[in-house]
Amino acid sequence: MKNSVLKNAAVQRVVFTLYFVLSTSLMVSPVTLATEHEHSEHAGEASSVSASYICPMHPEVTSDKAGRCPKCNMFLVAKEEEEEAGSSEDVDHAGHDHSAMDATATKAPAASQADKVFNQPQNTLLPGKSAQTPTNIKYVCPMHPHVVSDAPxxxxxxGMNLEKVTLGEVGEEVVVGVSGGMQQALGMRSETVTEGTLWKLVKTIGTVEYNENAIGHVHTRVTGWIETLKVHTVGQQVKKGQLLYELYSPELINAQDDYMQARDYLKQDKNRGAVLLKKARQRLELLGVSSASIQQLERTGETLYRVPFYAEQDGLISQLTVRHGMYVQPGDTLFEIVDLSSVWVIADVFENEQSWLQQGRAVEVTSAAQGLFDIESSIDYIYPELDPVTRAMRVRIRLDNPNQQLKPGTLVDVKLFGGPNRGVLAIPTEALILTGRENRVVVQRSDNQFASVPVKVGMIAQGKAEITEGLKAGDKVIVSGQFLLDSEASIQGSLQRLSGSNSAATDPHANH
Structure with a gap:
């Protein structure tokens, strides 16, 4: 019943089109005919107009008259080139009225008018001899896939020839046939589905920071005044044992005097003098006086009014808060010294990737700006909290930096290896056709037969995608040119469903 209604509708559309074309050709006024007659007398004197026709699909196909392309059967499109007419010819035709002719010339050809009629969504099913054509065969326009017919x-x-499409049963896999020449034209490439190991890999960006375990703070333990200052700028390099400053402090002077008195008392009472001397020496050490200064005090017996203080580690001055002559007291930070022989890299990892990582897993760090590539290390620490703004987890990596090439604040590329995922089916990521509803791949069933298959994707890493459902080892998937094949398969699937619905509508026992 539905097919007969479609046939009647299609016949009505053809009759309407013929009527429209005939009415267009007959709508020519007597004035227009008279004008054309007068103009024909001067045809030899009029400006020459050379009309060429070209195929929209094959520009190399041209003709001097209307027709069809011998390659694809499309309508040739007119392309007019007007040549400038002579001045005498313009004078002869100055009095002629060409308005009617221009109006007629601007009318679209019959084929274009028919296009407007048939280029409607409800008029895409063309009439055909469906009674003599199997229901699983349709004819589709390669350029306009919504144009479908039951007959050639x-x-x-x-104007292109409709291509024959063979449909399977509803729910059956849709197979698309592509010739070898067309495969070369589309640049199609295939790869075999293999079973192997995928490494969970996280690529991210990190920032070089100071190793907080290598930061030393210099404080004074007594009150006093800076008499001599040997460090003047932030960033200045210092060596272990280098003089930093000299301090005048009454408290240190008293401690030295107590030490000398205990030393003198040792001569009178060895037992008690030894105890007092030990406590006096310990007091000097706790106040920050170096062993070299104490030895100098013992050797010379003279009190040091300017007590020297030395650097306890190599590094650079990252913080400087004092100047010559300043009064200082306990709790003041005079200097901050950072050892750059090792640094930290702090990298951010997305929340959904944190389960891949464990402390001790391998890491590679690259600093292209410094010419350092693939520096191997490991995850030193995983911070226990996420950033509340970025929802990222911080990972700490320790790197040796003997030449101090890595500067704090430098951005580096970080690869975090999360361990192997063994025995998985993997395909190149470019083979995936990602849609909003499902993921698909195009599988090569034979040399010239292809099918679009839905798949479920697992882990994606290193340019490979894990396939958990839909493929098996040994299948060949298309990695280039698959989007056109998937579109063709979708069209055929739609036709297949259309064929199934039409069959159900015409089956008298469909509702029993």
Missing amino acids: GTCPIC
Whole structure:
């Protein structure tokens, strides 16, 4: 019943089109005919107009008259080139009224008018001999896939021959046939689905920071005044044992005097003098006086009014808060010294990737700016909290930096290896066709037969995608040119469903 209604509708559309074309050709006024007659007398004197026709699909195909392309059967499109007419010819035709002719010339050709009729969504099913054609065979326009017919013919829009499409049963896999020449033209490439190991890999960006375990703070333990200052700028390099400053402090002077008195008392009472001398020496050490200064005090017996203080580690001055002559007291930070022989790299990892990482897993760090590539290390620490703004987890990596090439604040590329995922089916990521509803791949069933298959994707890493459902080892998937095949398969799937619905509508026992 539905097929007969479609046939009647299609016949009505053809009759309407013929009526429209005939009415267009007959709508020519007597004035227009008279004008054309007068103009024909001067045809030899008029400006020459050379009309060429070209195929929209094959520009190399040209003709001097209307027709069809011998390659694809499309309508040739007119392309007019007007040549400038002579001045005498312009004078002869100055009095002629060409308005009617211009109006007629601007009318679209019959084929274009038919295009407007057939290029409607409800008029895409063309009439055909469906009674003599199997229901699983349709004819589709390659350029306008919404134009479908039950019988061979040409597209009313572009004139191309309708291509035969064989449909399977509803729910059956849709297979698309592509010749070898067309495969080369599309640049199609295939790769075999293999079973192997995928490494969980996280690529991110990190920032070089100071190793907080290598930061030393210099404080004074007594009150006093800076008499001599040997460090003047932030960033200045210092060596272990280098003099930093000299301090005048009454408290240190008293401690030295107590030490000398205990030393003198040792001569009178060895036992008690030894105890007092030990406590006096310990007091000097706790106040920050170096062993070299104490030895100098013992050797010379003279009190040091300017007590020297030395650097306890190599590094650079990252913080400087004092100047010559300043008064200082306990709790003041005079200097901050950072050892750059090792640094930290702090990298951010997305929340959904944190389960891949464990402390001790391998890491590679690259600093292209410094010419350092693939520096191997490991995850030193995983911070226990996420950044509340970025929802990222911080990972700490320790790197040796003997030449101090890595500067704090430098951005580096970080690769975090999360361990192997063994025995998985993997395909190149470019083979995936990602849609909003599902993921698909195009599988090569034979040399010239292809099918679009839905798949479920697992882990994606290192340019490979894990396939958990939909493929098996040994299948060949298309990695280039698969989007056109997937579109063709979608069209055929739609036709297949259309064929199934039409069959159900015409089956008298469909509702029993």
